[in-house]
Amino acid sequence: MTLRDIAIAGVGCSEIVRASDRSVTALTLDACRAALADAGLGPAHVDGMATYPGAPDSIACFAVVEGLGIPGLRWFEDIAGWAPAAVAPVIAAADAVARGSCETALVFRSTKRNRDRPPGFASAARIGGDNQFRAPFGDTMTSQWLAMWARRHMYEHGTTEEHLGHIAVTFRRHAILNQRAPLRDPITLEDYFASRMVTTPFRLLDCDFPVDGAGAVVITTLARARDLPHPPVQVLGGAMTTGTRPDWDQWPDLTTMASKRCADELWARTGLQPHDVNVAEIYDGFSWLALCWLEDLGFCAKGEGGPFIAEGNIALGSRLPTNTHGGSLSAGRLHAITHVIECVEQLRGAAAERQVPGAEVGVVSAGGGTMAGAALLARAR
Amino acid sequence: MRPLPLPDQDTAFFWEGTAQRKLLILRCEACGSYVHYPKPACPLCGAASLTPTEVSGRGHVHTFTVTHRAVPGFEQPFVVAMIELDEQPGLRLISNVIGVEPDAVSIGMRVEVTFQPAADDVWLPVFRPEAGR
Numbered sequence: 291m292t293l294r295d296i297a298i299a300g301v302g303c304s305e306i307v308r309a310s311d312r313s314v315t316a317l318t319l320d321a322c323r324a325a326l327a328d329a330g331l332g333p334a335h336v337d338g339m340a341t342y343p344g345a346p347d348s349i350a351c352f353a354v355v356e357g358l359g360i361p362g363l364r365w366f367e368d369i370a371g372w373a374p375a376a377v378a379p380v381i382a383a384a385d386a387v388a389r390g391s392c393e394t395a396l397v398f399r400s401t402k403r404n405r406d407r408p409p410g411f412a413s414a415a416r417i418g419g420d421n422q423f424r425a426p427f428g429d430t431m432t433s434q435w436l437a438m439w440a441r442r443h444m445y446e447h448g449t450t451e452e453h454l455g456h457i458a459v460t461f462r463r464h465a466i467l468n469q470r471a472p473l474r475d476p477i478t479l480e481d482y483f484a485s486r487m488v489t490t491p492f493r494l495l496d497c498d499f500p501v502d503g504a505g506a507v508v509i510t511t512l513a514r515a516r517d518l519p520h521p522p523v524q525v526l527g528g529a530m531t532t533g534t535r536p537d538w539d540q541w542p543d544l545t546t547m548a549s550k551r552c553a554d555e556l557w558a559r560t561g562l563q564p565h566d567v568n569v570a571e572i573y574d575g576f577s578w579l580a581l582c583w584l585e586d587l588g589f590c591a592k593g594e595g596g597p598f599i600a601e602g603n604i605a606l607g608s609r610l611p612t613n614t615h616g617g618s619l620s621a622g623r624l625h626a627i628t629h630v631i632e633c634v635e636q637l638r639g640a641a642a643e644r645q646v647p648g649a650e651v652g653v654v655s656a657g658g659g660t661m662a663g664a665a666l667l668a669r670a671r
Numbered sequence: 672m673r674p675l676p677l678p679d680q681d682t683a684f685f686w687e688g689t690a691q692r693k694l695l696i697l698r699c700e701a702c703g704s705y706v707h708y709p710k711p712a713c714p715l716c717g718a719a720s721l722t723p724t725e726v727s728g729r730g731h732v733h734t735f736t737v738t739h740r741a742v743p744g745f746e747q748p749f750v751v752a753m754i755e756l757d758e759q760p761g762l763r764l765i766s767n768v769i770g771v772e773p774d775a776v777s778i779g780m781r782v783e784v785t786f787q788p789a790a791d792d793v794w795l796p797v798f799r800p801e802a803g804r
Contacts, residue, residue: 411674411743412674412743413672413673413674413743413744414672414673414674414675414743414744414790415674415675416674416675416676416677417674417675417676417677418676418677418678418679419679420708422676422677422678422682423676423682423685423707423708423764423765424765425673425674425676426673426674426675426676426789426793426795427751427765427766427767427795427797428673428738428742428744428745428749428751428767429751429765430674430742431738431740431742433740434736434738434751437736438734438735438736438751438752438753439734441734441735441736441778442733442734442778445734445778486739487737487739488738488739488740489736489737489738489739489740489751490736490737490738490739491736492736534714534715535714537708539753539763539764539765540707540708540761540763542761544733544734
C-alpha cells in the first residue's frame with residue numbers, strides 16, 4: 291500500500307484549558323477514547339501507536355496501552371527529540387499502516403505544564419550541549435530564535451509588525467467560532483500593538499500559550515475507514531525534512547525554513563499544487579512561522595507573505611482559510627495535533643460555523659526553522 | 672546570575688580560549704571551513720580533523736532581538752544577536768551586543784569581540800560597536 295491507501299478515521303480531544311486539575315495521563319486517555327469512539331472502534335482494534343512526547347510534559351505510548359486496556363501493539367513509536375511535533379507521529383503511523391506494520395494506529399499529543407518547574411534555566415546553572423553557546427547570553431527561549439528569523443525576514447523583504455498582527459487577529463477571529471479554543475475574546479490590531487513586548491519583534495500576541503490537554507487521531511487503511519461512521523480523510527502524502535545543520539543560527543538563509551524543502555517534497559510526491567488546497571492548518575507556535583510556511587508552501591511568493599495576509603487571504607471566506615480553529619496562537623500549544631484534527635473536521639464537512647464550503651484538500655504542517663513536516667489530506671472520493 | 676557553560680570534550684577549547692581572551696573557532700584541515708558549533712567532524716565535508724583557530728573577533732550583526740522578558744542575570748531589555756564573523760559567510764555566534772542602547776542596534780552594524788567575566792573561570796565573548804566607527 292502507499293500513503294494514498296491510508297485514512298484518518300477518527301479524531302478526538304480532551305478538555306483543552308489553561309490549567310487542568312486532571313493528570314496528563316487522564317487527559318491523554320480522554321482524547322484517545324474520544325478518537326476511538328469517533329472512529330467507531332474500541333481499544334481491541336488498536337494495534338499501532340505513535341506520539342510526540344516532546345519535552346517531559348507528556349506520556350509515552352505504553353501508558354495509553356495500559357490505560358485503555360489494549361491487548362498489545364504490533365508497532366509503536368515514541369518520537370523523542372527534535373522532530374516536527376505532532377505531524378511526525380501522524381506521518382509515521384500512516385507509513386506504518388501502509389507498509390503493513392499495523393492496521394489501526396492511535397496517534398496522540400498531550401501536554402500538561404509542570405507548574406513547579408518554571409521555564410528557562412536556574413540562576414548560575416551550568417548548561418551543556420549546544421545551549422552552552424546560547425544560554426550564557428540570555429538566549430534561553432525559542433521565541434528569541436524565531437524573533438531573529440522574523441527580524442531578518444523584515445530586513446530582507448519589508449515584512450512589518452502589522453503583518454504579524456494581522457495573523458494574530460485573523461486566527462483569533464477563527465477561534466471565536468471554535469468552542470474548544472481557550473482564547474475567544476475578539477482582538478484588534480490596536481490590542482495587538484498594546485500587548486507587551488516579549489522579544490522584538492514578537493509581542494505576547496505573536497506567541498502561542500501553554501495549555502493542558504490532549505488530541506488524538508485514528509489512522510487505518512482507507513478500505514477499512516470506508517466501513518466506519520465518518521467520511522474517510524485520505525492521506526495524500528507526507529514529508530519530513532531537514533537541512534545540513536541543526537543549529538538555528540547556522541542556517542544559511544533565515545528567511546526560508548526547512549519547510550521549503552518539505553513543501554517541494556510534498557508537491558512532487560503528490561502531484562498537487564498550492565492552488566489545489568482549500569484549507570491550511572499550519573504551524574504557528576509564533577505568528578511569523580505561519581507567514582513563512584505560507585511562503586514556503588508556495589501559496590504566495592517568498593517575501594510576499596505579509597501583504598498576502600494583510601490583504602485578507604487567510605481568513606475564513608477568503609482564498610485560503612488558514613488555522614480555522616484559531617491555530618496555536620488562540621487554540622493553544624498542542625504542537626499541531628489540533629491542526630490535524632481541525633483539518634479532518636473541515637474535510638469531513640463537519641466544522642460547523644467554521645466550515646470552509648466544499649473543502650476537499652487540506653494541508654497540515656508542524657516544525658519550523660531547521661526541520662519541518664507536512665501532510666496533504668483529502669476528503670476520500 | 673546568568674547561566675554558565677558546561678564544557679565537554681568537544682567544546683573545552685572554546686572556553687579555555689575565552690578565559691585567555693581569545694576567540695577560537697574550529698577550522699577544518701581538509702576543506703578550510705570554519706565550523707561553529709564545535710563538532711567532532713566537519714559538517715561541510717565530513718573530515719574529522721578540526722583545529723581550534725584564533726579568529727579576528729570582528730563581524731557584523733546578521734540579525735538580533737531585544738528581549739524584554741526576565742532572564743536570570745540580565746537587566747531588561749537586552750540584545751541577543753547572531754554575529755556573523757568576517758572570516759566566513761554564515762559563520763555566526765549567538766552573543767550579546769553591549770555598549771550601545773538596544774534601540775540603536777541594527778542589522779549590518781559592525782561589531783568586535785570583547786570578553787566579559789561571568790564567573791571565576793568563565794569569560795564570555797560579547798560584542799560591542801567596532802572601534803573607530
